[in-house]
Amino acid sequence: MSGAGTPAEKPASETTVEVACYASMPQFDSSILDTFIPRCRRLTQLHFGRIVSNPDAPQAFSENVGFNMTYNLVEPGKGNALHTHPSVEIFIALDGKWEIAWGGRGEHTTVLQPWDMIAVPAHVRHSYKNVEEKTANHIMTILCGDASITWGPDVVAEARNHGVRCTRRGELLGFWSGEELQEEAGAETEEDEPDAYHRPMSNPEMARHVRRFRDGQSLSVQAKGSFVNVSWRALAQGETLAIHCSPRAVDVLLVVLEGSLLLTRQGGELVAVTSQLDSVRVSAAEAQGILACNQLRTPCTILVVESQMRAIAGRQCGEWLVAGVSPTGSMGGECFAPVEEAWRAIGARGGRKERRIASATFTCRSYPKMAAGGARLL
Incomplete structure (x- = not known):
């Protein structure tokens, strides 16, 4: 298909x-x-x-x-x-x-x-x-x-x-x-x-x-010439994080797991204000100049998805690898390094590495169909 x-x-x-x-x-x-x-x-x-x-x-x-x-x-x-x-x-x-x-x-x-x-x-x-x-x-x-x-x-x-x-x-x-x-x-x-x-x-x-999440290990899936890396980033109150991605990445997606995230360019220009479950797509080239900031008193945790998958079509089973897992089961490679400084800083501040989301109680229902697309350009 x-x-x-x-x-x-x-x-x-x-x-x-x-x-x-x-x-x-x-x-x-x-x-x-x-x-x-x-x-x-x-x-x-x-x-x-x-x-x-x-x-x-x-x-x-x-x-x-x-x-x-x-x-x-x-x-x-x-x-x-x-x-x-x-x-x-x-x-x-x-x-x-x-x-x-x-x-x-x-x-x-x-x-x-x-x-x-x-x-x-x-x-x-x-x-x-x-x-x-x-x-x-x-x-x-x-x-x-x-x-x-x-x-x-x-x-x-x-x-x-x-x-x-x-x-x-x-x-x-x-x-x-x-x-x-x-x-x-x-x-x-x-x-x-x-x-x-x-x-x-x-x-x-x-x-x-x-x-x-408690272990802080990122995940990478690779095929010939293509990959997607998924990792977490945690920001304390007032913390700003420069977005660094793989030099091979073409696209970067940010998903807000909790809290609110303010995105600006290096010169201070406002890019976006996002809240829980909002997502932001940006080219990897532009992502290098964007800062992510948590200006609220509550923690902010985001999911970062880096990828180079635009040129691929379907791949056969043997061509897809969960990177770093050898036939013997051992792990290696950059994609399995713990989530770097931002992650270790949580422990240094005495924070918990495993936070739970309080889910609101509600019932699934049928929503009216909306117009095609739901993203806005900035």
Whole structure:
């Protein structure tokens, strides 16, 4: 499945900064096949790329950076259905606790605490679930490369039993622009594909792909000529942080996990004021001249996503690596260094390395569809 409906990839703009405000982004309640199954209902916000079985959903940012990124707001006890991708998928718990399941029937599990993240390798069948008892919570996904999906056993049939019209592959009918898909078009379901397509993975193997916020280790996923690095930065009251990124990076994304973040240029020019769950896209070239400042009395923690993925298409399983993990399981490489001075400073100030987010109690509901896009140019 190729990138139909996605803005064409192009060189990063060197002067444009875009802010996607969480409160104004459209939320889709029927954006993907499994959301028609009651246990999988959720709201999805699309930042980059496209939603795998709804290619016409508008992305918030104007440029495609080579990966797909979403927020998903999920009620307690609900999640998504088992599926696989031909490339790595990264999950970050934005708030609340999340169970990540994997295996042929989801028999292996691990739980992410707030701000923890995991990189699920290509062709490993997996799903997520909000395991909080009372609160709806958010999980962030980054899918490297093309938005392509193969659903687990019985998922397509279960969705059809709930009235959805879709192809055998699970692509929704009536959501595509242009010509109508035929119901029998598309790739086969997993029952018709070789067993070798499903990559088994043990608990110890998957544990090497988990990054705990309390440990402060960043995460990197690499393919030939492409990569995405994900790390945390914590700012105390009044602290200012110069944004330094990899010399190979083309795009930088900042996601506010807690607090409020003020972005200025070196000369003092205001770039953006952001709050919790807002995100900022900027070219790596311009990011070097931007300062991030926390001017409030409350802590501010941000997620930094550096990438060079604009030129990639789909990659085969063997070409995607969670960097630093050797065949023997040992870790190495720059991407696994602890989050540098800003992180160590928390301990020096007597702060806690593991903060929890207080989630507001509310119920998921259907939001009115908004105009395409949700980002503003600065």
